[in-house]
Amino acid sequence: MSNKPGTSPDTYSSGSPGRGSFGPPGRGLPYVLAADYRIDDMARLLTTVGHNRDQVFELGVRHLAIYQSLRDPNRVLVTMGIMDRKPLDTLLRSPAVFSWFDSVGVEEIPPLFAGELMEEIDLVDDEVFTDPPGGILVAAVAPIRDLDSLLVNVHDRHRRLTAAGVRKVWIYRAIDDGHEAMVLQELDTIGHAQHWIDRPDSVAEWMRGNGGGVYPPIFVGSARHVLSFGKPK
Numbered sequence: 001m002s003n004k005p006g007t008s009p010d011t012y013s014s015g016s017p018g019r020g021s022f023g024p025p026g027r028g029l030p031y032v033l034a035a036d037y038r039i040d041d042m043a044r045l046l047t048t049v050g051h052n053r054d055q056v057f058e059l060g061v062r063h064l065a066i067y068q069s070l071r072d073p074n075r076v077l078v079t080m081g082i083m084d085r086k087p088l089d090t091l092l093r094s095p096a097v098f099s100w101f102d103s104v105g106v107e108e109i110p111p112l113f114a115g116e117l118m119e120e121i122d123l124v125d126d127e128v129f130t131d132p133p134g135g136i137l138v139a140a141v142a143p144i145r146d147l148d149s150l151l152v153n154v155h156d157r158h159r160r161l162t163a164a165g166v167r168k169v170w171i172y173r174a175i176d177d178g179h180e181a182m183v184l185q186e187l188d189t190i191g192h193a194q195h196w197i198d199r200p201d202s203v204a205e206w207m208r209g210n211g212g213g214v215y216p217p218i219f220v221g222s223a224r225h226v227l228s229f230g231k232p233k
Contacts, residue, residue: 029062029081030117031088032172034182036077036139036216037101037110042068045076045104046225052100053227056080059096060087063228067137067221070190077139077219079184088114088175111214113141113182115172119151123158124167135167136193138185139219142206147173147181150205157203164201165192181206193220 039045045066049056056064063081082088091097092114101109144150154161154169161169167186174180183206187193197218200207207218 029083031082031085031175032113032115032117032182033061033080033082033088033091034077034113034115034139034141035110036075036141036219037106038072038074039076040074040105042073042076042224048100048103049225049227052103055096056227057229059091059094060084061091061229064226065223066225067139067219068224069219069221070136071220075219075221076224077137077221085116085175111216113172114175115182116175117170118147118173118181119154119169119171121154121158121169121171122167123162123169135222136187136190137219137221137223138187138193138196139182139221140206141180141182141215142208143215144179144181144205147171147178150181153203153205157201160201160203164196165189166196190220 049064049066060082061080062083063079065079065081067077067079069075069077080091082091092112097112098109151171154171165187167188169186170184172182172184174182183204185196187196196204197207197220
């Protein structure tokens with residue numbers, strides 16, 4: 001793990017209708033920067049995002065999503081979708097990243113995951129969605145022995161994922177380690193999410209390699225705020 005815009009952003013907070021730009025990394029964005037950390041004040045975090053929308057855009061971020069843990073309200077996962085590799089590299093070196101954590105009251109900078117999208121898999125057609133956007137996000141960063149084999153297994157066993165309540169899967173390979181991945185899964189209910197965590201299918205290799213060392217425990221949460229510049233592709 002790696003330690004003035006010309007368009008108005010589309011935003012929604014929890015409870016807003018529509019699925020438009022939902023998704024941790026945003027649609028059509030090949031790179032992601034993500035951080036899992038603890039905060040004391042969610043309102044402070046949301047205010048900071050609102051006050052810094054222009055700067056977020058100027059740094060190359062095209063989609064920003066904030067998720068709040070369902071188990072621990074002080075734990076959040078923030079994902080930033082980025083179009084090109086160069087802005088991602090610039091962002092990783094930017095003092096603005098450290099200023100961000102300072103402004104929301106985070107004293108110790110958390111590990112940052114910078115990755116490239118390997119696969120985005122829709123397991124359920126959008127037409128079947130009848131509930132509010134987002135569902136439940138289950139996120140895991142873990143070592144992966146063979147990412148290519150993992151991708152094949154996910155496709156070959158997609159019916160087992162769907163039966164478990166998984167709607168969509170995003171798989172990212174770390175840009176600094178070809179054997180590390182972040183897997184984001186959208187599930188339909190908290191019940192399915194809990195069952196998936198307690199008894200994951202053998203296809204979900206990423207669910208077994210986290211929670212130790214530099215890898216945080218599995219994150220289970222729902223969207224609190226989404227900021228997207230321009231329409232999703």
